[in-house]
Amino acid sequence: MLSTLRSIVQEVNSARDLQEALDIIVSRVQDAMNTEVCSVYLVDPDSNRYILMATEGLYKKAVGRVSLGQSEGLIGLVGSREEPINLEDAPSHPRYRYFPETGEERFRSFLGVPIIHHRRVLGVLVVQQRDASRRFDEGEEAFLVTISAQLAGVIAHSEATGAISGLSLTGKEARDVSFSGVPGAPGVAIGTGVVVFPPADLDAVPDKQVDDITAELAVFGDAVSAVRGDIERVAERLATQLRPEEQALFEVYLRMLDDNAMPGEVVTHIKQGQWAQGALKQVVQQYVRHFEKMGDHYLRERIVDIRDLGRRLLAHMQEVAPKDVEYPDQTVLVSDEITPAMLGEVPRGQLVGLVSVRGSSNSHVAILARAMGVPTVMGLVDVPVNQLDGREIIVDGFDGQIYASPSADLKAVYKEICDEEDALFRGLEALRDLPSETLDGHRVSLLVNTGLMTDVVRSLNHGAEGIGLYRTEVPFMIKERFPSEQEQREYYREQLEAFAPNPVTMRTLDIGGDKALTYFPIDEENPFLGWRGIRVTLDHPEIFLVQVRAMLKASEGLNNLQIMLPMISNISEVEESLHLIYRVYHEVREEGYDIHMPRVGVMVEVPAAVYQIRELADRVDFLSVGSNDLTQYLLAVDRNNPRVAQLYHSYHPAVLQALVRIAHDAHSVGKPVSICGELAGDPGGAVLLMAMGYDALSMNAASLPKVKSVIRSINREWAKALLNDVLMLDSPHVIKSCVDLALKNAGFGRYLRPGRTIAETVAAG
Numbered sequence: 031m032l033s034t035l036r037s038i039v040q041e042v043n044s045a046r047d048l049q050e051a052l053d054i055i056v057s058r059v060q061d062a063m064n065t066e067v068c069s070v071y072l073v074d075p076d077s078n079r080y081i082l083m084a085t086e087g088l089y090k091k092a093v094g095r096v097s098l099g100q101s102e103g104l105i106g107l108v109g110s111r112e113e114p115i116n117l118e119d120a121p122s123h124p125r126y127r128y129f130p131e132t133g134e135e136r137f138r139s140f141l142g143v144p145i146i147h148h149r150r151v152l153g154v155l156v157v158q159q160r161d162a163s164r165r166f167d168e169g170e171e172a173f174l175v176t177i178s179a180q181l182a183g184v185i186a187h188s189e190a191t192g193a194i195s196g197l198s199l200t201g202k203e204a205r206d207v208s209f210s211g212v213p214g215a216p217g218v219a220i221g222t223g224v225v226v227f228p229p230a231d232l233d234a235v236p237d238k239q240v241d242d243i244t245a246e247l248a249v250f251g252d253a254v255s256a257v258r259g260d261i262e263r264v265a266e267r268l269a270t271q272l273r274p275e276e277q278a279l280f281e282v283y284l285r286m287l288d289d290n291a292m293p294g295e296v297v298t299h300i301k302q303g304q305w306a307q308g309a310l311k312q313v314v315q316q317y318v319r320h321f322e323k324m325g326d327h328y329l330r331e332r333i334v335d336i337r338d339l340g341r342r343l344l345a346h347m348q349e350v351a352p353k354d355v356e357y358p359d360q361t362v363l364v365s366d367e368i369t370p371a372m373l374g375e376v377p378r379g380q381l382v383g384l385v386s387v388r389g390s391s392n393s394h395v396a397i398l399a400r401a402m403g404v405p406t407v408m409g410l411v412d413v414p415v416n417q418l419d420g421r422e423i424i425v426d427g428f429d430g431q432i433y434a435s436p437s438a439d440l441k442a443v444y445k446e447i448c449d450e451e452d453a454l455f456r457g458l459e460a461l462r463d464l465p466s467e468t469l470d471g472h473r474v475s476l477l478v479n480t481g482l483m484t485d486v487v488r489s490l491n492h493g494a495e496g497i498g499l500y501r502t503e504v505p506f507m508i509k510e511r512f513p514s515e516q517e518q519r520e521y522y523r524e525q526l527e528a529f530a531p532n533p534v535t536m537r538t539l540d541i542g543g544d545k546a547l548t549y550f551p552i553d554e555e556n557p558f559l560g561w562r563g564i565r566v567t568l569d570h571p572e573i574f575l576v577q578v579r580a581m582l583k584a585s586e587g588l589n590n591l592q593i594m595l596p597m598i599s600n601i602s603e604v605e606e607s608l609h610l611i612y613r614v615y616h617e618v619r620e621e622g623y624d625i626h627m628p629r630v631g632v633m634v635e636v637p638a639a640v641y642q643i644r645e646l647a648d649r650v651d652f653l654s655v656g657s658n659d660l661t662q663y664l665l666a667v668d669r670n671n672p673r674v675a676q677l678y679h680s681y682h683p684a685v686l687q688a689l690v691r692i693a694h695d696a697h698s699v700g701k702p703v704s705i706c707g708e709l710a711g712d713p714g715g716a717v718l719l720m721a722m723g724y725d726a727l728s729m730n731a732a733s734l735p736k737v738k739s740v741i742r743s744i745n746r747e748w749a750k751a752l753l754n755d756v757l758m759l760d761s762p763h764v765i766k767s768c769v770d771l772a773l774k775n776a777g778f779g780r781y782l783r784p785g786r787t788i789a790e791t792v793a794a795g
């Protein structure tokens with residue numbers, strides 16, 4: 031059974047489009063279950079009806095014609111109950127609905143299972159049988175449920191592929207189709223998609239239409255000659271070491287490279303206007319699909335060869351292909367996984383939006399995007415993003431949605447939202463030099479989180495009083511090796527100088543988790559529970575010592591440096607780090623630098639630290655809460671995984687209780703406490719944190735003016751009353767609504783995410 035299941039899934043996976051996938055499903059399931067009818071109905075988002083999309087056993091002419099409302103017939107019943115329905119005599123069921131076009135009056139027994147993907151009912155998979163005495167048994171029901179669960183993702187993906195090219199389920203023109211991910215950075219953008227993809231990954235190559243066909247033919251021809259040459263050379267070198275049957279493998283490869291074999295087909299695709307790399311990808315995928323269908327073991331084995339050849343040809347083409355991507359004026363960068371290096375490659379001022387398949391709103395690239403003020407959608411998992419190259423896209427970073435090929439009306443709606451946001455920011459500029467103080471005179475420092483130099487410029491423009499978190503890993507991530515002490519010293523000096531005499535808090539290198547250095551890969555099963563932050567640098571004192579030395583030397587004459595330690599879960603880690611910092615301090619002074627001992631602090635971002643606040647605070651000068659990680663670890667929700675993004679909630683009562691406790695315990699031993707997670711930059715979050723007594727809030731520069739404007743317009747007593755109210759509640763969603771409502775009533779409705787308003791506006795047309 032398992033092998034049948036696997037082979038069906040594999041075959042469906044390699045289908046060219048949705049219709050082919052559905053046709054394969056019905057014919058293979060009918061066969062495997064030895065039943066007379068197998069059909070699939072999908073929900074058409076336009077009409078909100080179940081449409082018969084494919085069948086084996088009913089009249090084919092009914093496909094695309096027969097449709098049922100959401101609560102109509104047995105299909106509607108399966109969909110609304112979200113569970114299988116297994117009947118011996120379907121026509122006698124009160125919900126049975128008869129369609130003469132299908133010829134289904136002949137069939138009595140019925141088994142329908144819903145096709146559900148991420149809680150959304152996509153459709154219903156049905157098998158039917160003429161013989162009333164044959165009730166589908168438990169094993170058959172379980173088989174159909176398994177198939178349906180496995181195929182839901184493939185169906186969702188194929189549906190999205192059609193929709194990107196502007197086609198509805200029924201093949202009609204579809205406009206303004208939205209694709210949902212997770213909000214990454216707020217704001218909206220309208221621009222042109224540029225897909226950046228990792229090299230030598232055939233499946234990641236985007237489709238692109240080109241004008242200069244001759245040039246593409248030449249690129250491909252050169253790659254074929256080069257690969258042929260490579261294979262001949264290897265064959266010659268190994269001639270004496272291999273048996274003749276093994277040598278024959280090279281013959282097979284060379285034959286596959288004959289002009290009338292695979293290359294001929296690639297040339298045909300190029301002549302139809304596809305660029306060489308895309309044409310190669312299409313042909314290799316066709317071959318793979320074709321061979322996968324073959325029962326023949328030998329031919330199935332050839333899939334590996336075809337893929338290998340494809341990769342070799344691609345590598346040659348990419349070597350000679352000009353590396354410079356052309357970025358349009360309004361670039362929306364699209365990738366399977368966006369890296370900080372990719373962001374750096376887009377010329378200044380041309381990057382308007384980001385779309386990433388992987389990651390979630392608390393992934394580090396989303397945090398960077400927020401700092402840069404670039405609207406971002408993350409976790410667009412079911413969307414074949416490599417089809418977005420060159421397409422016009424709207425990125426809605428409030429709602430976490432994108433629209434491909436939008437209509438003029440939709441663009442007008444979004445243009446208006448862009449203009450409103452700009453006006454809001456301009457209005458806040460006047461606050462720049464005013465203190466961050468409540469109406470009743472309570473001061474709370476507003477600091478910024480930085481990583482790139484551009485953040486510094488923005489922060490100064492927005493009136494930040496210092497840096498609460500400089501993520502030193504960012505300059506490490508955009509290099510190809512560890513930066514030298516001198517290079518680090520230069521980065522750090524820039525940050526320290528820009529804010530002097532105000533404090534600049536530099537966090538020691540925090541890599542691991544989702545922050546990877548290409549030149550220092552960490553491959554682990556559970557990276558967020560693994561070798562991260564201080565654990566890495568204490569194991570590599572040579573990295574830690576160089577970094578601290580660079581920081582101390584950079585602070586000479588400024589003396590506004592503070593050092594902060596990430597991911598502390600044990601007191602001994604603080605003691606070891608302090609020991610190393612003191613050692614460097616004395617050495618650097620001995621070298622003749624006139625420096626002061628910096629204040630040292632600990633980040634509270636794992637639950638263990640929450641219960642040892644006093645012990646930690648006794649050893650250092652300050653504490654700073656990393657609420658992004660603290661939320662992830664308290665709720666056991668991977669901050670980077672879009673599947674569980676709905677469960678990641680910094681307003682969760684457990685998180686709020688922990689935050690209250692941290693502030694209380696730190697103050698009880700007379701130590702200041704700040705927060706540098708994203709919650710600090712959320713106007714509602716900032717109000718609660720201020721009420722809890724946090725001394726400083728550190729956030730991305732873009733959020734600072736909004737937070738300052740709220741703080742300056744409220745009383746601390748009002749904030750405390752709100753905090754007391756929400757601490758009585760037990761649901762994160764209710765807490766969020768309660769805080770939103772309080773802000774709205776206080777006149778800050780325009781600071782709340784306008785997501786719902788956008789969705790409503792769009793829906794209302």
Ligand code: PEP
Nearest residue numbers: 635656657658659706707
């Ligand atoms: C945090 O975890 O809240 C934090 C500020 O650090 P980072 O997001 O860089 O992990």
Ligand code: MG
Nearest residue numbers: 635656658659
């Ligand atoms: Mg952290």
